[in-house]
Amino acid sequence: MTITFLGTGTSQGVPVIACCCEVCTSTDKHDKRLRSSILVEGDGKVIIIDTGPDFRYQMLRAGVMHLDAVVFTHEHKDHIAGLDDIRAFNFKQQAAIDVYANERVQTALKREFYYIFSDFKYPGIPQVNLHNIDKEAFNIGDVVLTPVEVMHYKLPVLGFRIKDFTYITDAKTISDFEKEKIKGSKILVINALQRQSHISHFTLEEAIAFAQEIGAEQTYFTHISHRLGKHADVSAELPANIYLAYDGLQITI
Template identity: 50%
Template sequence: MKLTFLGTGTSQGVPMVACPCEVCRSTDVRDRRLRSAALIEADGLVVAIDAGPDFRAQMLAARVTHLDAILLTHEHRDHTGGLDDVRAFNYFGQSAIDVWATAQVARAVRHDYAYAFEEHPYPGAPQIALRLIGNDVFRVEPHPDEPVPESMPVELRPRNAERRAVGMDVLPIFGQHSSRLPVTGFRMDRLAYLTDFNYISDRELEKLGGLEVLVINALGHRPHPSHFNLEQAVEISQRVGAVRTYLTHVSHRMGFYAVEQPKLPAGVWFAYDGLSIEI
């Protein structure tokens, strides 16, 4: 299984518009962070976690030509604002893309993208198939590829049109983003991805035993009402005992990657955009 960090920044991204701080002016590519999202590739299956406002740029950067599903962590725009761009996959022959979400998040998607859920959407509207996340493991299935039209030029055909993907089991991990807003993380085999968490119960933590890789959000150094800060993220990482931990959803206030990375405990790294890891 391969995980690629498509974006590792907080809701405003880094650099943040109009910010004069030195981190936002850094020339180190590891300090440039699109909105948080990840791509999971396993046995031919290609799954995105979240589709924020940078989704288009992220699909281009990772050269994604086929997408089986999107898993949504919660309804904030920095995680859902790019869903309209599934149109590109629809255009190249993929019918509605499975978008997995809890009932609350699915309601928000229907509201925000009402034009995609009308009885007769306009031609070219994004085709989104909402799939509900319940309390238990769910199985992400390979997208049933439409036959590629004979008229489609070879160079435009989906790169993995002839692949033989199998499904992937995903265990939802539930937490709180704030006292009022729940958030969902995902465990796939020995990888878990948690973003925008500010609280996780001991019971949910028990689902994270035996991890090889934990991805967890760390906003900055100071405590924050809706995100783990660095200290909390590291503490959870140590409680979980994952072999490797990567920090994401990082704000400009965390400081320079090159300055902050050496201060982290062994086995903990700041993720950065474009980083790919094998699990």
């Protein structure tokens, strides 16, 4: 199974509009970060986790030609705003796309994309089959996803474990119960927003401590802000087996 990082930035992406900091003006391609999302390919399925505002460009950049399902972590705009663009896959595949979300996120999708779910179906609108996520593992074909609930300040957000891979984008605290679902992962992806304290995201220091507690063979940081620093500089100070993810990075599980 192959995981492609479609985006590794935080809600504003990197560079940030109208910012002239050294990160936003960097010429290093690793410092160009679209909003966080991953592509999961394997076991006969193509799955996207989160469709942020950059979804259309991410699909074009990665050359994605087929899509089986979308899975949502939570309802913030940087994770759902691009849902409308699945209609290109509807047209090509002549089928609705399976969308997996918990009840709260489904409510938000029905509010933000009301036309998808209205009784009158305007020609050409996205077509989806909604599936509910609860706390139990679920299957998309032969791909098994285990939800991992983390707290994004006061908002419960879902991460997902697939085989020995765990993906979490927006954590500030994680209960001991949920940590047990993560332990044993060979590859961990976790958010590391910035160096300064933040109300709803791990700082770099907190992310490193969490990675070391879990003890995965490899840990990658994502959902990165321009305040974290330049990719090359931060990478040079990370402990062994801990890395900054970057847009376009591919790993195999």
